[in-house]
Amino acid sequence: MPMRTEHELHGRRRSRNVGLGLVLIGFVALVFGLTVVKVRQGDLMEAFDHQPRISETPLTPAQPEEAAE
């Protein structure tokens, strides 16, 4: 009996592995696409991280420059 006989079970197992792999790749592509679209729409690229930063304040139209101190 050859050593590499494939049981029918291995085919089923492969279908699970390939299926899950494709789902994960699809999910990565989806998140990437969402990121591109969201950033292009002007959404913030950073979330709040426990202290205020200028990079996570909402975009505002250019304000008049204040006099230098």
Place this chain on the structure above:
Amino acid sequence: MAETQIYEGAPEAEFRDYVALLKPRVMSLVVFTAFVGLFVAPVDVHPFIAFCAVLFIALGGGASGALNMWYDADIDAVMKRTQSRPIPAGRVQGNEALAVGLTLSGFAVMMLGLAANWFAAGFLAFTIFFYAVVYTMWLKRWTPQNIVIGGAAGAFPPMIGWACATGGISIESLLMFAVIFFWTPPHFWALALFMKEDYHKAGVPMLTVTHGRAATRRHIFAYTLVLAPFSIWLGLTSIGGPIYLAVSVVLNLLFIMGGWNVLRRDEDVAVADGYAVERRVFKLSLYYLFLHFMALLVQHWAGAW
């Protein structure tokens, strides 16, 4: 010589068995109605975000299907129609289905929140809860009104789609809900009349079993009457228009006539011709829902009121 026979008839599942847990055929209805709800809303959504939103709503619906199959495995094993589902057939373990359902529910809700908004995500979470807990665990085995209230779970997707675009609820989305909600009972009871399933043996109190077939016929007709004003009212809102109204009036007349024909029939007559009228009304109910939402799409494209 020792004979090792591992995995003989082992419940090793294929990928498609896990897909079957998500009830793909129910999912197609969810995808369609959620898409229409999102598309006809008065707020423009980027096509890719709309695609993702509908996908995650469908995934949430699928996850609740997996939770339903986990909980209902005992019923599914008794009834012929559901015996070949992955759990009763022994290909997927019950706790695996539970894990798939819970994990996908979490992913679907979180991703919908990130892709669209958190109101829609909360709505999706509520829908999953409603279908898996309120309908499956509680109402289904307790009251013959199970599919009436359980139908709400199937009626939420267009509202979630609408919420993805607008971030809220309005009369249009409530009426889309009402159309599916009042459509569900005549649809399922027509099916229950000719699919003589052993709900009794499975311990599911279907109206045909608890109150008899004559009462079921009366209920079908009554619901077609209740349904009609809501469908037509939807045509008078901001997403309605002449095309939708025309389609709706014709379909409602046909559906009420179908309900009347079902009501007028005797059980013996129905058995004699193999439930021809009931089958026709069931088929009509499928067209009824599909064409109503199709009409909303066309009306949106042609310009609503």
